[in-house]
Ligand code: DI6
């Protein structure tokens with residue numbers, strides 16, 4: 001190479017979980033190497049296929065001492081930015097109240113709305129940053145963050161600005177989703193159609209105009225918005241060039257999955273109560289099923305999402321934390337992997353696909369989620385013996401370090 005090295009950095013003596021499809025399980029490469037220049041992967045393969053000895057390949061060579069490398073984890077569904085918490089409601093539920101009872105009595109999402117409206121941007125950023133650092137310490141390199149606790153233009157925009165700011169403060173990519181149609185705010189009590197009009201005609205145009213959202217979501221449910229209202233939110237999103245996703249079939253079957261598929265949604269999320277028609281429509285549209293075992297567990301749901309039917313229909317399954325104060329105060333994606341396996345019976349390889357390449361797809365980000373030349377150099381090193389160990393530990397897998405955009409990320 002005429003004295004000049006080809007790549008910036010080369011990681012050797014590593015075992016790779018490439019998540020490449022069609023080869024070995026997990027796309028495993030024993031005795032692998034990953035080379036990076038700038039923010040991109042240039043090489044991810046067996047050390048024996050390097051073009052020359054490691055020291056001649058890259059300006060810097062890092063010995064991974066046999067550790068496993070996975071793609072950086074992607075948490076594709078969170079409500080990470082919020083004021084306060086709902087630990088008191090957790091106690092109420094343990095004393096017999098249901099999630100729906102609490103919501104109908106003005107608690108639930110609305111209590112978080114009060115706390116979020118009262119908080120400053122700095123306060124919201126500080127509390128969300130602590131949660132985000134906990135997720136990052138366990139391998140997260142990309143996260144989606146929804147609004148939905150502001151429920152008026154100023155406060156929804158505030159939440160989305162905080163989410164964007166987190167991506168600037170910390171070495172992690174943040175994708176933002178506008179969820180104005182999460183709940184009806186108290187000032188619109190009894191005037192739900194007017195609130196939907198506000199979301200569609202004022203909030204979405206303003207949020208899109210300020211470039212604050214990468215997608216639009218809604219909560220289609222008996223205690224939230226009807227399918228017809230969801231349609232109008234999606235139509236407004238389309239008018240402003242934003243892709244959609246949907247909280248669908250979490251507590252009952254509303255036909256939300258099929259509706260989302262008709263709108264070519266990136267994902268439909270939750271899906272415990274999805275029908276066969278919903279699954280078929282998602283398969284046809286290529287809509288990802290995002291399963292949220294943290295919410296299933298925390299709400300003590302008993303109806304399982306139909307994972308085998310998704311698999312048979314060819315619907316990609318992603319797994320996310322749904323981190324939020326009401327239904328899933330979850331701060332570990334490896335814990336969600338364990339729950340996806342234990343509660344939903346997902347084999348570890350499919351669970352891992354759910355927080356890597358299928359999660360990337362749920363965010364419309366084809367540039368990440370696998371270890372492959374040309375993709376973003378986001379990956380995590382783990383002190384484990386085999387890939388399934390990532391799903392095995394309850395409450396945290398041993399993450400050694402994280403590389404984001406080709407650079408070793410300082411410990412958070
Ligand atoms: N479904 C959920 O699980 C979260 N939002 C939603 O639409 C819960 C949000 C909350 O309870 O604060």
Ligand code: FE
Pocket residue numbers: 077078079247322324
């Ligand atoms: Fe959610």
